[in-house]
Amino acid sequence: MKLAVIGTGYVGLVSGTCFADLGNEVICVDKLEDKVERLNRYDIPIYEPGLEELVRKNHQRDRLSFTTDIHSAVHHADIVLIAVGTPETESGAADMSFVYKVAEEIGESIEDDKYRVIVNKSTVPVGTAEKVEDLIKKQQPNANINVCSVPEFLREGSAVKDTFHPDRIIIGASDKRAESMLLELHSPLTDQIVVTDPRSSEMIKYASNAFLATKISFINEIANICDAYDADIKAVAEGMGLDNRIGPKFLNAGIGYGGSCFPKDVKALKHLAEERNYQPDILQAVMDVNEKQSHRMVEHLDRIFDGDIKGMTVAILGLAFKPNTDDMREAPSVKIIHELTEKGASVRAVDPIAANNARTLLPEDVHIVEDALEAIKDADAAFLVTEWDEFKKITADDFKRLLKQPVVIDGRNVFDRDLFKENGIIYHGIGRK
Numbered sequence: 484m485k486l487a488v489i490g491t492g493y494v495g496l497v498s499g500t501c502f503a504d505l506g507n508e509v510i511c512v513d514k515l516e517d518k519v520e521r522l523n524r525y526d527i528p529i530y531e532p533g534l535e536e537l538v539r540k541n542h543q544r545d546r547l548s549f550t551t552d553i554h555s556a557v558h559h560a561d562i563v564l565i566a567v568g569t570p571e572t573e574s575g576a577a578d579m580s581f582v583y584k585v586a587e588e589i590g591e592s593i594e595d596d597k598y599r600v601i602v603n604k605s606t607v608p609v610g611t612a613e614k615v616e617d618l619i620k621k622q623q624p625n626a627n628i629n630v631c632s633v634p635e636f637l638r639e640g641s642a643v644k645d646t647f648h649p650d651r652i653i654i655g656a657s658d659k660r661a662e663s664m665l666l667e668l669h670s671p672l673t674d675q676i677v678v679t680d681p682r683s684s685e686m687i688k689y690a691s692n693a694f695l696a697t698k699i700s701f702i703n704e705i706a707n708i709c710d711a712y713d714a715d716i717k718a719v720a721e722g723m724g725l726d727n728r729i730g731p732k733f734l735n736a737g738i739g740y741g742g743s744c745f746p747k748d749v750k751a752l753k754h755l756a757e758e759r760n761y762q763p764d765i766l767q768a769v770m771d772v773n774e775k776q777s778h779r780m781v782e783h784l785d786r787i788f789d790g791d792i793k794g795m796t797v798a799i800l801g802l803a804f805k806p807n808t809d810d811m812r813e814a815p816s817v818k819i820i821h822e823l824t825e826k827g828a829s830v831r832a833v834d835p836i837a838a839n840n841a842r843t844l845l846p847e848d849v850h851i852v853e854d855a856l857e858a859i860k861d862a863d864a865a866f867l868v869t870e871w872d873e874f875k876k877i878t879a880d881d882f883k884r885l886l887k888q889p890v891v892i893d894g895r896n897v898f899d900r901d902l903f904k905e906n907g908i909i910y911h912g913i914g915r916k
């Protein structure tokens with residue numbers, strides 16, 4: 484099939500490349516000339532394991548190309564995927580200006596009566612498929628199109644794997660012909676395909692992200708209660724997760740969820756509810772717990788030093804919002820570092836790949852170093868903020884030898900608490916002192 488993919492962020496670039504790899508002819512469009520130029524040189528603007536080889540392979544086979552010309556891409560396509568950003572606005576609602584602009588541009592690009600399926604892959608409010616259809620038809624009243632919703636569920640850092648092996652595909656189809664084309668496109672990926680209407684499909688995406696965020700805030704709340712009673716959240720989560728109805732995933736307590744999606748999507752869903760005069764109390768609580776959670780590490784440090792942390796040097800291990808990405812959007816590290824510097828501490832930070840993206844978000848006097856052991860050396864305390872594999876390998880002995888004071892605050896509960904304590908380290912995890 485011939486595909487046009489509009490937007491080459493995580494979703495557009497990864498899904499476009501994967502569909503090309505499955506044998507489709509894919510043109511990826513971005514409005515940013517320098518991004519398109521970089522992509523044509525296989526200089527991939529995001530860090531995503533496996534992506535570069537896949538782009539190179541399919542580009543060289545002439546199945547995948549990059550352009551700024553939306554007009555010719557839409558003209559060529561049987562299916563147009565919209566994958567532009569839907570960031571949050573001040574009110575918490577999704578900013579739909581990029582999607583609406585693309586809809587208008589698609590309308591302007593359609594000049595013939597060929598049948599095309601337009602697909603929203605961006606995470607969008609319920610009712611957007613209808614709005615996009617209206618906008619396209621406003622530009623081109625005779626456009627022979629159906630607008631559908633196929634939300635994306637990939638995770639950053641494992642985007643290629645998630646796209647080739649999805650748990651499920653949701654197709655929100657507005658018409659039988661569109662449904663069968665989308666089934667044909669997606670059937671090589673999985674048998675687990677749910678076909679529904681566009682509105683339900685749009686809601687499935689928000690509800691899924693909100694549910695995962697709820698699981699995280701729930702376990703963080705239990706961790707905070709564990710803290711107060713000297714129970715161990717790791718044991719608690721393991722015990723809970725063995726119940727099939729609960730499941731073990733997304734029960735890692737820590738410093739709250741970040742990233743480009745959970746924070747904005749929970750807010751956007753809340754906003755959607757309030758627009759229809761429904762007060763979503765659970766979503767509000769999820770956000771409130773998450774907001775508080777990023778302060779836990781500094782609270783632990785304060786507890787150890789009776790609030791007197793002025794003049795200390797704290798080593799920050801990890802800046803990205805999670806491992807295997809250089810994405811700094813809503814990364815808890817930013818809040819933690821600002822809190823430390825506001826309290827008069829100095830910060831020495833390290834991250835394998837996110838340091839460049841982090842620089843402008845951090846106070847100027849934060850010292851970013853290349854190596855974890857260099858960050859720790861002579862610091863008064865170390866904070867494990869992002870659980871990169873290379874940080875997990877730091878031993879109790881390394882901390883003991885290099886830190887000025889053997890204080891380790893483990894924001895992701897990855898170190899062996901008992902071993903660290905046996906080695907004389909003052910170890911605090913989240914919900915496991």
Ligand SMILES: NC(=O)C1=CN([C@@H]2O[C@H](COP(=O)(O)OP(=O)(O)OC[C@H]3O[C@@H](n4cnc5c(N)ncnc54)[C@H](O)[C@@H]3O)[C@@H](O)[C@H]2O)C=CC1
Pocket residue numbers: 489490491492493494495512513514515518553566567568569581584585588604605606607635636637638639743744
């Ligand atoms: N990042 C992720 O892991 C996931 C994101 N999503 C959703 O997918 C959507 C896209 O997210 P990302 O890929 O992270 O976006 P992004 O913000 O990283 O990239 C969007 C791209 O679209 C381009 N663009 C904007 N307007 C354009 C136009 N008129 N014509 C051509 N290109 C245009 C931008 O230049 C940019 O390169 C969002 O709604 C997001 O919530 C869904 C699942 C996973």
Ligand SMILES: O=C(O)[C@H]1O[C@H](OP(=O)(O)OP(=O)(O)OC[C@H]2O[C@@H](n3ccc(=O)[nH]c3=O)[C@H](O)[C@@H]2O)[C@H](O)[C@@H](O)[C@@H]1O
Pocket residue numbers: 606635636637638639640692695699732733734735736737738739740741742743744745804805
């Ligand atoms: O809509 C999206 O953009 C995507 O959002 C998330 O993917 P992502 O943000 O890449 O990362 P996750 O692995 O889900 O982690 C999100 C945040 O939750 C935190 N988290 C995750 C799991 C956990 O047990 N505990 C926890 O604190 C992570 O540290 C991170 O800050 C979802 O997992 C994807 O399914 C979805 O497609």
